Amino acid sequence: DAGVIQSPRHEVTEMGQEVTLRCKPISGHDYLFWYRQTMMRGLELLIYFNNNVPIDDSGMPEDRFSAKMPNASFSTLKIQPSEPRDSAVYFCASSIEGGRNEQFFGPGTRLTVL
Amino acid sequence: DAKTTQPPSMDCAEGRAANLPCNHSTISGNEYVYWYRQIHSQGPQYIIHGLKNNETNEMASLIITEDRKSSTLILPHATLRDTAVYYCIVRVLAAGGTSYGKLTFGQGTILTVHP
Numbered sequence A: 001d002a003g004v005i006q007s008p009r010h011e012v013t014e015m016g017q018e019v020t021l022r023c024k025p026i027s028g029h030d031y032l033f034w035y036r037q038t039m040m041r042g043l044e045l046l047i048y049f050n051n052n053v054p055i056d057d058s059g060m061p062e063d064r065f066s067a068k069m070p071n072a073s074f075s076t077l078k079i080q081p082s083e084p085r086d087s088a089v090y091f092c093a094s095s096i097e098g099g100r101n102e103q104f105f106g107p108g109t110r111l112t113v114l
Numbered sequence B: 001d002a003k004t005t006q007p008p009s010m011d012c013a014e015g016r017a018a019n020l021p022c023n024h025s026t027i028s029g030n031e032y033v034y035w036y037r038q039i040h041s042q043g044p045q046y047i048i049h050g051l052k053n054n055e056t057n058e059m060a061s062l063i064i065t066e067d068r069k070s071s072t073l074i075l076p077h078a079t080l081r082d083t084a085v086y087y088c089i090v091r092v093l094a095a096g097g098t099s100y101g102k103l104t105f106g107q108g109t110i111l112t113v114h115p
Helices: none
Strands: A005-007 A010-013 A019-024 A031-038 A042-050 A053-056 A065-071 A074-079 A088-095 A109-113 B009-013 B018-023 B031-038 B045-050 B061-064 B070-075 B084-092 B109-114
Touching: A005 A088, A010 A019, A019 A088, A019 A109, A031 A074, A042 A065, A042 A074, A053 A065, A074 A088, B009 B018, B018 B031, B018 B084, B018 B109, B031 B061, B045 B061, B045 B070, B070 B084
Parallel strands: A010 A109, B009 B109
Antiparallel strands: A005 A019, A019 A074, A031 A042, A031 A088, A042 A053, A065 A074, A088 A109, B018 B070, B031 B045, B031 B084, B061 B070, B084 B109
16 A cells, blocks of 8 residues: 555745645545644644545634545645745645544645745 | 643663653543654654553553553664654544544654664
């Protein structure tokens, strides 16, 4: 299994541009999570899905952020328009209900907004 | 989810046991204790979890006090590759409700294993 796949691994963009981060969860997993990590705020949960349905988006910072999960094998996190304060590492994770409920994290996308 | 308190940093000599403490005095009866670690520039990785009994796996041991207000993660023979940030998290596992599935990360403990 390839694990959770995220793309791109690095993104550099200019303020005001639209940014789309992509995630492919582990096959068969029914939960998908988006996290953001910065030095100031640490690792924060932004939103999570269960069976492609958003369950809790209380961590989404503002309307500029949106996330979708059109099917069980793909999710996107979009920032429009991007701002320098959005610079962070964005992690996607997936898990399956039951067992140890372990979340498997992807390698992250390092976003820099100039 | 209950709040956890961990020391900001710890050191350990290679080959010795690393004992990482965590306080979770407001833990509820249905909340589990989870430990994750994050090696530099990587995503967090699950280590172990438990409810009230001590647990052991190939990576570590978890000791939970009888009153469940604190726990200790033990890496029995630390190696240089164990240098990482270790997060202690308490979470509900019962299905249903928006708290299910969420991991709330604190600042964690930076463990440095030195030769």
